[in-house]
Amino acid sequence: MSISQSILPEFDQEMANTRKTLERVPDGKFGWKPHDKSMAMGALANHIAFIPSWAAETVSKDSVDVMPEGAPPSMPNASTQAEILALFDKTVGEARSAIAGATDDLWMKPWTLLAGGKTVFTMPKAAVLRAFVLSHIIHHRAQLGVYLRLNDIPVPSIYGPSADEAAF
Secondary structure (H helix, E strand, O other): OOHHHHHHHHHHHHHHHHHHHHOOOOHHHOOOOOOOOOOOHHHHHHHHHHOOHHHHHHHHOOEEEOOOOOOOOOOOOOOOHHHHHHHHHHHHHHHHHHHHHOOHHHHHOEEEEEEOOEEEEEEEHHHHHHHHHHHHHHHHHHHHHHHHHHOOOOOOOOOOOOOOOOOO
């Protein structure tokens, strides 16, 4: 079995669980945030919907600078749940295609995250996909689950039942 084929089942499961969570974000709560230092719910949902695009960038590039000289990278600004889900579906589709098409040799190549030209870390692309893409989306999905709970919006079951859903 190739590395890509071993990654895809986990990717598919995490993306399905993430979509279930994003489906709960109501249009009227995009500006809500639990604390002044927190992201607004809409900004968090946009970030989560955009993270899968990093998988395609990991496969297609050897580095990414998140604070390049000049203009900062543009971030999505979907303003409705429908737009968030469309963005997520697009980035997931592109990511899945990139993962499926990657060779084992490519997964072992180093990938570097830069910030303003300075190296933040370098890891094999397979490790970047797991740690920087999947774990990152899982982290923010859990954060969004707290936002949902604080707004009395039912939290979906993810790895087991939630207080709102008994079924997986």
